[in-house]
Amino acid sequence: MRIQFNLIIRTLIPLAVSGFMTGAIAADERVSPEQLVAEMNQRIAAITQSSASNGIMPRFNQAKSLGCFAATFKVHDGIAKEFKQGLFAQPESYRALLRFANASEQDDTKKDIRGLSIKVFDVKGDPLWGEIGVQDFLLNSYPALFVATPEEFLDFIRARQEDKITGFFINPLNPHLKSLWILFKARAVHSNPFAIRYWSTTPFRHGSDDGTAVKYSVTPCAGKSVSVEGVAGENQLRSAMKQHISQASACLEFGVQKRTDPEAMPIEDASVIWDEADSPFVTLATITIEDQDFDTDDALAACEKVSFNPWQSLPEHKPLGRMNEVRRETYFKASQLRNKEAP
Ligand code: HEM
Structure with missing residues (x-):
């Protein structure tokens, strides 16, 4: 074991010091928020453009669309008063659109983080930004993001653009070993995107001031699992979802986790999991997806x-x-x- 460890250290450190080093930013060289966003935009645009092929410019993150689904988003009756806020103020059934995706792999058999994006329609009230009547939620299949801050995210984007990802993780001047550990745990082989949990990882207000913060999670409904068999290959997750909804509607619960401990549940560190033992998720809505043709060429192009x-x-x-x-x-x-x- 010791020999293996020494071998890893002897191999990785020279690699990091030599060709794999990224342009790591020291803390005192931090850029302003405006510069940070401008640099991110410019690098994300370059990465996005360079990955275009066959007339498709895939997203920078959650690049492979597994499918987009029409759904209903039903806000529950009897929600506790403190959670009856905004979209959840009244029991109501909304039209919704769900997009499931692979973060970086085109081949569904490989380990990856999966994404779930939700659009709820016909919502009353003016949004902070964007189209009137629409509420979006974005979630990943792991409860923590692999970086803590936007500066770390920018470091990663720089490394990705310069093809020096290894250096991002093990650069001795600015290592990101926690990021490596989170990605190690977060990337997984999945068999059915309707059967896994998703988390927002970052917090959101739940009410009229920033005093109440929550994170979101979407969880498969208890007792409604469907066994999917015989799917294989690079589009196996799409096949699994098709088989699932042809047998029974897919059912997911939307929940919020209240921030109850400011120290243990930080707003400014997306790599920290808020402990569910301290503050369990409370279900506020049920999402239902009925059988539909989501995998036609037209449907995938729209997605x-x-x-x-x-x-x-x-x-x-x-x-x-x-x-x-x-x-x-x-x-x-x-x-x-x-x-x-x-x-
Ligand atoms: C500074 C932090 C982040 C940056 C710069 C960033 C950047 C991006 C970009 C550029 C896209 C592609 C958007 C498009 O082409 O329409 C994207 C997609 C996405 N990101 Fe992030 N992201 C960040 C943090 C997060 C976090 C914390 C989550 C947590 C769940 C997340 C989840 C997603 C998902 C689910 C998508 C797919 C959206 C879709 O379905 O169109 N991202 N991200």
Whole structure:
């Protein structure tokens, strides 16, 4: 064991010091928030453009669309008063659109983080940004993000653009070993995107001021699992979802986790999991997906075009923290570029 460890250290450190080193930023060289967003946008645009092929410009993150689904988003009756906020103020059944995706792999058999983006329609009230009547939620299949701050995310984007990802993790001047550990745990082989949990990882307001913060999670409904058999190959997750809804509707619960301990549940560190033992998720809505043709060429092409933004939100669900702040412009610019609306 000791020999193996020594071998790893002897191999990785020279690699990091030599060709794999990224342009790591020391703490005192931090850029202003405006510079940070501008650099992110410019690098995300370059990465997005360079990954275009066959007439498709895939998203910078959650690049492979597994499918987009029409759904119902039913806000429960009898929600506790403190959670009856914004979209959840009244029991109501809304039309919704769900997009499931692979973060970085085109081949569904490989380990990856899966994404779930939700758009709820016909919502009353003016949003903070974007289209009237729409509320978006964005979630990943792991409860923590692999980086803590937007500065760390920018370091990663720099490394990705310069093809020096290894250096991002093990650069001795600025190592990101926690990021490596989170990705090690978060990337997994999944067999059915309707059967796994998703988390927002970043916090959102739940009410009329920033005093109440929550994270979101979407969980498969208890007792409604469907066994999917015989799927294989690079599109096996799409096949699994098709088989699932042809047997029974897919059922997911939307829940919020209240921030009850400011120290243990930080707003400004997206890499920290808020402990469910301290504050369990409370279910506020049920999402139902009926059988539908989501995998035709036309449906998949439409799924490529749709755009989500955490700021497409009622004020009661305002995105909180600096990580979320950055996302308003980066998602908007990335979506404009993908849809070729950019000047
Ligand atoms: C500074 C932090 C972040 C940046 C710069 C960033 C950037 C991006 C970009 C540029 C896209 C593509 C948008 C498009 O082309 O329409 C994207 C997609 C996405 N991101 Fe992030 N992201 C960040 C944090 C997060 C976090 C915390 C989550 C947590 C769940 C997340 C989940 C997603 C999902 C689910 C999508 C797919 C959206 C879709 O279905 O169109 N991202 N991200």
